[in-house]
Amino acid sequence: MTLLLLSLALAGEPPPITDRLLPYEDARVQLTVEYLQAHRTAPLSGEAERDTRMEPKVIVLHWTAGPSAASAWNTFTAPTLAGRAELLGAGALNVGAHFLVDRDGSITRLFEEDRIVRHVIGLNHLAIGVENVGGGERWPLTAAQVQANAALVRWLAGRHPITHLIGHHEYRSLEGHPYFEEKDPSYRTTKPDPGAAFMTEVRALVTDLGLQGD
Numbered sequence: 001m002t003l004l005l006l007s008l009a010l011a012g013e014p015p016p017i018t019d020r021l022l023p024y025e026d027a028r029v030q031l032t033v034e035y036l037q038a039h040r041t042a043p044l045s046g047e048a049e050r051d052t053r054m055e056p057k058v059i060v061l062h063w064t065a066g067p068s069a070a071s072a073w074n075t076f077t078a079p080t081l082a083g084r085a086e087l088l089g090a091g092a093l094n095v096g097a098h099f100l101v102d103r104d105g106s107i108t109r110l111f112e113e114d115r116i117v118r119h120v121i122g123l124n125h126l127a128i129g130v131e132n133v134g135g136g137e138r139w140p141l142t143a144a145q146v147q148a149n150a151a152l153v154r155w156l157a158g159r160h161p162i163t164h165l166i167g168h169h170e171y172r173s174l175e176g177h178p179y180f181e182e183k184d185p186s187y188r189t190t191k192p193d194p195g196a197a198f199m200t201e202v203r204a205l206v207t208d209l210g211l212q213g214d
Helices: 003-010 026-039 069-077 143-159 168-174 196-204
Strands: 017-019 058-063 099-101 107-109 127-132 164-167
Touching (some): 058 168, 058 196, 143 196, 164 168, 164 196
Parallel strands (some): 017 107, 058 127, 058 164, 099 127
Antiparallel strands (some): 099 107
16 A cells, blocks of 8 residues: 555545545435335335435445546436446446546545445445446556555445455355345346456455455
């Protein structure tokens, strides 16, 4: 980790984070409730504000598979999903993430940490999503992103009862765990992001936290 990120992390301070919150307007709230009704096994309370909040227990790292933070932000802006045929059948709620980490390691917060956002099957109701700009052979994730993710994970684990840190490609390892809730046994995807190498590097910087998931 850079000296600045390391000193902040050890002091329990947040890494530098820019807030650029996406709207969590009535349409997104309603679509989130509908998505949860269709997929969660636990019943909802009937109070939309309460039902779209969570106590985070899992952090899921992703990649955007695109070259810029701006394109990711634009993708997540609308409340309604577009152009994702493999996901549309499971609900109209758009995908998103709580944090976006650019290739230089800069971090932007897109949603409040306790808001439910669609980013990982079976775990949205208790998972914070972190998207990393880039990914794959064309835009390999960077050392700066490794450091920023580790600092962000450390800070979030100090703020919330986080027990698990996983990559998106690892989410199915939690099937059968009490955290995992999905009514439709056929609703599963196979994900490559952010990859085993990236997860190994991030985990090496937060091993003292004792997070599960690998």
